[in-house]
Amino acid sequence: MLTFIIRRILSAIPTILVVISLVFFAVRGLGGDPAIAILGDRATPQALEAIRERLGLNEPLWKQYTSFLWRLAHGDLGRDLRTDIPVAKLFARAVPYTIDLAIWATVIGILIGVPTGVLAALKWNSPLDFIGRFVGILGFSFPTFYLSILLLFIFGLILGWFPMMGGGGDYSDLGNRAYHLFLPALSLGLIKAAFVMRLTRSSMLNVLHEDYVRTARSKGLKERVVIYKHALRNSLLPVVTMIGLYLAVTIGGSIEVEIVFNRPGIGKFLIGAIQERNYSVIQSGLVVLAVFIVLVNLITDLSYAFIDPRIKYD
């Protein structure tokens, strides 16, 4: 197992390096000038030039690139071009909120998506299945942005049950944190649930037609055992794979949710940074995200063993 983990981490390094390089050159290809973004539209070219010089933006691209890699290799994520605050310090506050959001959205997605998917598969072609499929398509095609505003409107404004904004102040205050997290996680989770439901349903349908399920039934096992022990367990493998892969999409969706709920988080950081051409924040933010996604994929791979004992890592 350990060899597998080390091998996976080592093999992720070139992937991360490619991501870093793509991001580094892509943000510079966006057009726009960070100096104007920093000094505003009334700055003279002299002031703009001075700030470019100070930030090293006048250096040749290769030099900027190598010094960025060198700093990164030493664990230095750079400083925010606008506020001069170390990016690591900014992210240290933002990342836990995004992880909270991604994890709880996934939990909600699984808790709603798996049972409804199983139910829809078991009641295949029944009105229940039809409703499930319809809701699934609806959820899948509904923009996170609007679902967030709708939930905010209903549960925040009209019913007044949940706060309209923020992340809950002190991170160590668990109750307040959960209170602020519920609606944002539900916004992302409901959309994820639609995805998980559709996937579980189709995977379950495939498995239910397998020979071993027929055998299980014919040897007189209770339907509950057939479904939960034989069918569901086997049908979950692709679901788990996709949930892992879908996490990247969840984080993409978290950008919108963080903006609508005014939550702290890495998505909100990135959007702001792109608008400001805040190169150091964009680069470091995407590196952190890339590492995060690689880790999630690793965890996904490792979780296969728990679902299917036939899988061995060594």
Next chain:
Amino acid sequence: MKWRFSFLAGLLVAALVFTSGVALSAELAKEQVWRWAHHTTDLDSFDPAFGVVDGAYSVGSYMFNGLVRLPPGTLDFDNLEGDLAESWEVSEDGLTYTFHLRKGVQWHKGYGEFTAEDVKYTFDRLRDAKLSSPYGAKYGIIKEVKVVDPYTAKIILTAPSTFFLLDQVLAYQAGNIVCKKRGDEVGNKNLGLEVIGTGPFQFHEYFAKEKVILVRNEKYFRGKPTLKRLEIYFMPNVASRTLAFIKGDLDAIYGKRDPKWVEDVKKTPTVIVDAVPLGSGCAVHFNMTRKPLDNIKVRKALALTADRKIFEQYFRGIYYKMIAPVPPSYYATLPEDATPEELLYNYDLEKAKKLLAEAGFGGGFKLKAFSTTKPYYLAPLEICKEQWKKLGVNLEITVVDHTSFHANIRKDMNDVVIYYAGRPPVADSYLTQWYYSKSIVGKPKAITNFSHYGDVDADGDGKVDSIDSLIEAARSELNSQKQRDLYYKAQLQLLMHVPSKPLHELTKVLVRHNYFDPGVEIKGSMIFGYPLEKAKILKH
């Protein structure tokens, strides 16, 4: 975009069903915490020499004072009042300003007493090229700052400037006085966010991209403010900002420069919309180095077809008609009744067609422009496009994000530029930044002269046209009527030469619940926010 807006509008209207009027009392609310949301994503710096983001210099203004200020809640430029200076006098030659400072004013967090040394430090620092302040260029007019004694500072200018108080000294942006002791600690660079001021509120905590918290200055020289704590959120998403405000989680917000939004939000019984100047002036600037815009007849034809009535219908309650190059709420704008009818460029399609035919472009031509995604930039350009179609002129608009737009127009990539800007509220700032020859894009001291006025022959008589000498003469003219006349003359010349067509000034949109009482009547605001030193939250 439209359906997004309809969705939001629908939610707002529905919200009214669930929100009822709030009974007001003159009593103070128990909790004196003011919650406000800005339209910007974050701050850049509270250092007055560096804060250029709307949110930054607006919030910064709660922590600082200048030497002089406008009476709170007004844009009464003729009645400036002392802020850190109790009084001041100007020498007869207009070159020396002597400020008599308040005694006993304390810097936040035990940084000691404010003195003339701080005044000297503030202005010397701004003039220092090594600091690279975006506001630095306009402080080049200062020759020397002298400390006469701890409570008297003299500022000597290189040339007289009647706008010195309004443009360079006013408690606004770089005019706010910073603490020398703090500056010495940080070094000659951006002071960042943890600043030390003398203002009614002091810095407490900052959460990037989320919020900033200020607490009251118990030793504020005008007396302890009633509000104890300010929670200022950065909420660029207008829908969530609006919903949080309607629910009452926010006491006031910066609204949306959109008349439909203003009408919708006003339907909530407790909401008060303060659509006030100082707004942003808007003109369409013609790049006179490009053919056929080098031809005055072509520019006149375009100006005659950009119909202000359409803009008025579009922007309704946040619109002020702008007929002169200087916006209507700025000092020394050319009055409409002093402007000849033909220089108003009111809509006249037939005349425009005739002019275009005379110029040899009766068949029309193509123009290119980059625009930002911001709706209030894009909409006027699209209105121009529709209007100019009637002349056979095809305006190709390429929409890019706001940062790219600013970079592109400074590279002289547009044939026409639509630009909104709020500037120090004097004719000099507008005329200098848009029509002074040194401000032409591409030059070392370029700012925002996109038309190249001052470097080209605008009227086709073979001579380069310029208002440089009028701007310079007006700056040093001490007689206010003569000075106004010079500015009027410059504006009339611009209207004759059509480097741009002035379109409108859009107001600021400050929005609050009636239980937030700013303590003064709001007739105007330089910042994106309310004056707070006398503000209070009433029981509701």
